[in-house]
Amino acid sequence: MSFLPSQQKPAIAVVIPSYRVRNHILAVLGQIGSEVTAIYVVDDACPEDTGRFVKEHVTDPRVNVLWNDQNLGVGGATLAGMKQAAADGADVIVKIDGDGQMDPALIPSFVGVILIGEADYAKGNRFFDPEGVASMPLGRLIGNAGLSFLAKMSTGYWHSFDPTNGFFAIHASLVGLLPLEKISRRFFFESDLLFRLNVLTARVVDVPMHSHYADEVSNMKPHREIPRFALAHLRNFGKRIFYNYFIRNFSIASLELVLGLALLLFGVVYGLSKWGTSVPATAGTVMIAALPIIVATQLLLAFINYDIQSVPRSTLHLRLKTSVQPMRALRHRDSMKHQHESSPSEPRDSGQV
Known part of the structure; x- marks a missing residue:
């Protein structure tokens, strides 16, 4: 069996979640290039x-309109489009917003790093170029940097x-591996998706980009969402550490974390218990x-360094291609063999009437 890449043109799908973007959606659709084979609004x-509105004004045969019966948020709308695109046979799925902030001319850049096997997931990075940062509203700049x-x-x-950048591309083979029902549906969608990709050990790369800010209206209320983001990040951090270092694997970093936390807790509690007493503390x-706090700090820093070095560096969809296809071939062979052995044998002609 050959694992050489197919010469057939890859199927590229674009998903556009749409909520209060009527004034911009036609311009966005008009800028999507011919490299895209299907568009899901x-x-x-x-x-x-x-x-x-799109149905009435767009004649592009690539455009398909999907409707959610109720508002599911940007994440829920995006996931609905991703599932449909994957079911229709897309190879790479790109998500852009319908408000005109994201330049569709960048779609080949996002798709390209996936098709050449450099990434499973490519996402935009508005902080790469200082000029792009200068054009970002101050509130968004501070909020995005902190998040x-x-x-x-x-x-x-x-x-x-x-991480909150909504311009991304993902290899369609990963859609079936993600627990779509558990991914956040609202504004935490992109960050939660990254967390789920890390659990799968998918490789992520950043693609430099600029955003265009004009008269679009953001539906996110920072004073409500920032506390929710902080709590959600803390929850995902705990899940990731527990799963990666105690369930899936147990390494020297796991020991560094446990010993570091234990020594830190002991040093802080013991020090506070001796604080403010009438008897001066001895050396x-x-x-x-x-000493336990100092040692704990070193252990925890070593753990963080190990975690930083453990970023997934191999491409998951290529690993799936070289492992899942042979498995499917073997299962098919075994299934055919079982059917042949279990079928009743043909009666032999004995020559008697």
Whole structure:
């Protein structure tokens, strides 16, 4: 069996979740190049009836309109489009927003790194170019920078930045591996998706990009979402560490984490218990409190360094291609052999009437 890449043109699908983007959606669709084979506009119970508007004004045969019966958020709409695109046979799925902030001319850049086997998931990074950062509104700049540092910790992709960027491409073979029903449906969608990809050990790369900010209206309320983001990042961090270092694997880093936390807890509790007493602390008492904290700090830093170096570096969809296809071939062979052995044998002609 050959595992050489197919010469057939790859099927590239674009998913556009649509909610209050009626004023921009036609311009976005008009800029999508011929390299894309299918476009899915997902009307997320939009009060502007964007799906019907697209149906009435767009004649591009690549455009398919999907409707959600109720508003599921940007994540829910995107996942609906991704599932349909994967079911229709897409090789790579690209997600862009319908408000015109993302340049469809960059789609080949996102798709290219996946098709050449350099990544399973390519996402935009608006912080790569200083000029692009200068064009970003100050509030978004501060908020995204802060959330990026939290996301590095919770997702395990320490090399990646701008986790809330909604411009991404993913190899379609990963859609069936992701627990789609568990991924956040709202504004935490992109960060939660990265966390799930890390659990799968998928390789993620950043693609430099600029965003265009004009008269589009953001539906996110920062004062409500930032506390939710912080709690969600903390929860995902705990899940990732527990799964990667105690369930899936147990390494020297696991010991460093356990011993580091134990020594830190002992040093802090013992030190506080001796704080403020009428009897001055002796040098020995100080050392008993300080030394565990110092050693714990070194152990925890070593653990963080190990975690940073453990970012997935091999491409998952290529590993799947070289392992799943032979498995399917073997299962098919065994199934055919079993059917042949279990079928009743043909009666032999005995020559008697």
